Amino acid sequence: MLSTEIPARRRRALLRESLAGRTGPALRFRSVPTAAAAGRAAACGLDGVHLAWADLGPSGEVVAGIVRAMPLPVLVDLGGIADVERAVELLEVAGVSAILLDDLARPDPAGAAGPPPGSDDPVTRLAVALGARRDPDLLIGVRPAVRSTEGLIDAVDRARAQVAAGADLIVVGRPETEAGYTVLREALDIPLLVDATASDHSPPPTPRRLAELGMDVVIHPVTLPRTAPDAAERGVIATRDTRHARAGGGSAARTTEEHR
Known part of the structure; x- marks a missing residue:
């Protein structure tokens, strides 16, 4: 039976532990729009849920409900919002386990105040987020901006700067080839997350293949039929659970069992 009594601090510690020196299957997170959808994801055996700040409104109440x-x-995922400090404070109180942010602020579409001074520096927003964090187990991840003229080399350089500044994980963009994942894995010594919800012309590699390429977390979009998602999801999760069993019951498998 699922229990919602696992404290926020414990969830954060379990997630951090599961990502430390990870081997075996990548953790699977599912983007969800509501608390009901989050409950279904938990019942299906996924490892966590993903929310976009742009869909949540200006307070942490929706997040706390989920x-x-x-x-x-x-x-x-905060994306490129300007007020990182306030968002981190709200979300930590709401009980989230991890926060992602773009390393550059995005212009306000409503034409309000522009990005704060220094926001073009790849580590400035991370420093603000880390300064707002109170629980050291709250994971802070960063998505490096990739300039079209620089590509993978620029992404690696920016990611390395963020790792040196204290990032807990890096959000990997979609390389043009699978070799790009390998380059990032060899260049960075912290957990790597692939956001498969990002729009692209081609589907990402499968979760199994991403794990083989060294990726630690995969965020899946909501792609299953909303009217009958359970049967389809059970087939996906059964495959994942089989891989856990073959892994010999390591720390990742134990963490999943503690979540249930």
Whole structure:
């Protein structure tokens, strides 16, 4: 039976532990729009849920409701919002386990105040997020901006700067070839997350293949039929659970069992 009594601090510690020196299958997070969808993801055996800040409104109430709805880690993607400090404070109180942010602020579409001074520096926003964090187990991840003229080399350089500044994980963009994943894995010594919800012309590699390429977390879009998702998801999760069993019951498998 699922329990929602796992405290936020414990969820954060479990997620951090599961990512430390990870081997075996990548953790699977699913983007969800509501608390009900989060509960279904937990019942299907996924490792966590992903929320986009742009869909949540200006307060942490929706996030807190989703955290209360199921026992898994909740990851919130802030994207390029300007007020990182306030968002991190709200989300930590709401109980999230991980926060992602773009390393550059995006212009406000409503034409309000522009990005704060220094926001073009790849580590400035990370420093603000780390300064706002109170629980050291709250994971802070960064998505490096990739300039079209620089590509993978620029992404590696920016990611290395963020690792040196204290990032807990890096959000990997979609390389043009699978070799790009290998380059990033060899260049960086912290967990790597692939956001498969990002729009692209081609589908990403399968979760199994991404794990083979050294990726640690995969965020899946909501692609299954909303009217009957359970049967389809059970087939996907059964495959993942079989891989856990073959892994010999390591720390990742134990963490998943503690979540249930």
